[in-house]
Amino acid sequence: MFAIVDYDTGNTRNLKKALDYLGIENILTSDPEKITAAQAVILPGVGAFEAAMEALRQRNLVSVVQKVAKDKTPILGICLGMQLLFDDSEEYGLHQGLGLIPGHIKAIPKQAGLKVPQMGWNQNQLRQKDSFFESIDQQFTYFVHSYYAECEERFLVASVDYGIEIPSIVQNDNIIGMQFHPEKSGRVGLELLKNFQKMVKTNDFTCN
Amino acid sequence: MLAKRIIPCLDVDDGRVKKGINFVHLTDVGDPVEIAAQYQKQDADELVFLDITETNQKRKTMIDMVEQVSQQVFMPLTIGGGVSSVDDIKQLLKAGADKVAINSAAVSDPDLITAGAEKFGNQCIVVAIDVKYDPETDKYFVYTHGGHQKTDLEAISWAKTVVEKGAGELLVTSMDADGTKKGFNIDLYQKLDQAVDVPIIASGGAGDLADFSEVFLKAKVDGALAASVFHYGELTIKDVKKHLKQKVVTVR
Numbered sequence: 173m174f175a176i177v178d179y180d181t182g183n184t185r186n187l188k189k190a191l192d193y194l195g196i197e198n199i200l201t202s203d204p205e206k207i208t209a210a211q212a213v214i215l216p217g218v219g220a221f222e223a224a225m226e227a228l229r230q231r232n233l234v235s236v237v238q239k240v241a242k243d244k245t246p247i248l249g250i251c252l253g254m255q256l257l258f259d260d261s262e263e264y265g266l267h268q269g270l271g272l273i274p275g276h277i278k279a280i281p282k283q284a285g286l287k288v289p290q291m292g293w294n295q296n297q298l299r300q301k302d303s304f305f306e307s308i309d310q311q312f313t314y315f316v317h318s319y320y321a322e323c324e325e326r327f328l329v330a331s332v333d334y335g336i337e338i339p340s341i342v343q344n345d346n347i348i349g350m351q352f353h354p355e356k357s358g359r360v361g362l363e364l365l366k367n368f369q370k371m372v373k374t375n376d377f378t379c380n
Numbered sequence: 381m382l383a384k385r386i387i388p389c390l391d392v393d394d395g396r397v398k399k400g401i402n403f404v405h406l407t408d409v410g411d412p413v414e415i416a417a418q419y420q421k422q423d424a425d426e427l428v429f430l431d432i433t434e435t436n437q438k439r440k441t442m443i444d445m446v447e448q449v450s451q452q453v454f455m456p457l458t459i460g461g462g463v464s465s466v467d468d469i470k471q472l473l474k475a476g477a478d479k480v481a482i483n484s485a486a487v488s489d490p491d492l493i494t495a496g497a498e499k500f501g502n503q504c505i506v507v508a509i510d511v512k513y514d515p516e517t518d519k520y521f522v523y524t525h526g527g528h529q530k531t532d533l534e535a536i537s538w539a540k541t542v543v544e545k546g547a548g549e550l551l552v553t554s555m556d557a558d559g560t561k562k563g564f565n566i567d568l569y570q571k572l573d574q575a576v577d578v579p580i581i582a583s584g585g586a587g588d589l590a591d592f593s594e595v596f597l598k599a600k601v602d603g604a605l606a607a608s609v610f611h612y613g614e615l616t617i618k619d620v621k622k623h624l625k626q627k628v629v630t631v632r
Contacts, residue, residue, distance in 0.1 A: 183473065183476075183478075185474070185476065186450055186454075186476055186478075189450055189454075189476065190454055192451070193451065193452070193454070218501070219501065287577055287578065287579060287602075289503050289548075290382065291382075291503055291548070291549070291579060292382040292383060292385060292425075292579070292602065293382060293383040293385070293425055293632045294382050294383070295381075295383070295630075295632075312383055312632040314455070314456060316503050333381060334381070334382070355454055356454060356455060356456055356478065357454070357455075358420055358423070358455050359420075359454075361454060362454060
């Protein structure tokens with residue numbers, strides 16, 4: 173059973189619909205016991221960083237997610253959920269994240285001709301071989317975000333070019349983050365969710 | 381770099397796609413779920429559904445439709461037509477929409493744009509603008525209520541206003557070009573591109589492949605929307621993307 177962390181953030185239901193469509197057993201829950209018992213934990217998220225952290229704190233879920241991470245349960249953060257996995261974010265002041273992947277969340281610089289938020293389909297470059305997610309190479313996925321992760325190259329699985337290099341998939345052992353929305357990225361996105369399921373089944377995080 | 385988006389638009393009347401769609405493999409020509417799934421297969425980048433149902437009581441039907449489409453189709457969905465309150469926006473997003481397009485209500489109640497953007501983020505608030513050229517003043521004017529009512533709003537300054545109010549994207553239809561199949565209104569989109577810095581979707585006038593490359597190359601829009609050329613199989617999305625690739629336009 174996969175647990176989708178329910179903390180009143182936007183559009184978690186579309187993610188649930190994608191998992192249902194793929195036949196991946198899942199529950200939408202904020203119950204610490206169910207999250208702790210889950211085979212894998214998915215942390216969705218839309219909105220502002222600190223509001224999301226506060227929503228997790230109110231439900232006493234920060235330590236729960238950190239604990240399952242430590243117990244090597246695979247965790248998949250999506251969009252803002254991926255950003256929460258990092259140390260901190262500069263969105264509306266400096267705010268602390270979950271600290272599961274070393275790195276910082278920064279604003280996408282507004283360069284000539286580039287609109288912020290980055291909203292639309294961008295093409296991924298694989299940055300790490302032998303990953304469960306290598307099918308993403310050269311494929312387009314759907315992004316909606318104004319901030320991006322700055323992290324060491326060893327955590328980078330794939331990235332897109334948006335004036336700067338923006339990490340699209342990151343991984344630190346059992347902790348995975350996807351900046352784009354796999355649940356909105358057509359068959360490529362669905363395949364990535366299936367690959368995550370495969371990774372969970374094999375319990376193999378050896379990509380880095 | 382971001383791919384330019386090719387977006388089929390579907391008119392929905394009481395939960396059914398109006399006029400039907402002329403795809404070979406459809407068993408039910410009016411079923412929104414089946415049609416959306418076909419467009420996903422064709423690699424459409426996004427779908428726009430416009431509710432043209434005349435009575436407000438049927439809004440629930442649209443919400444059910446969004447719920448059903450989003451269980452089968454995993455791509456960005458924009459829903460418009462008769463959206464007039466924060467609650468309308470909320471219900472559509474909750475049902476599975478990614479973006480909501482506000483048209484007439486943006487004119488009658490511009491604060492709705494701000495209220496929606498503050499509550500749900502400007503990335504999901506699209507303002508749809510129907511415009512018509514006025515030769516006397518050499519300006520474009522905004523029309524509402526499905527193009528039936530002329531307003532005093534000059535389109536380019538209205539576009540700036542709605543972006544200031546929080547619109548995250550503009551879906552701009554040239555009523556002059558719409559239905560002609562003679563190409564998009566390049567002049568209009570060039571002016572809009574200079575006026576605002578949010579994504580612009582061009583709509584109205586798509587007839588052949590060259591129309592798509594022209595609007596992307598000359599007007600720098602982010603997406604191009606079309607209805608009949610796709611629905612009746614005159615062009616496939618694949619054809620359009622192949623053509624755009626040849627013209628060195630980035631597509632998915």
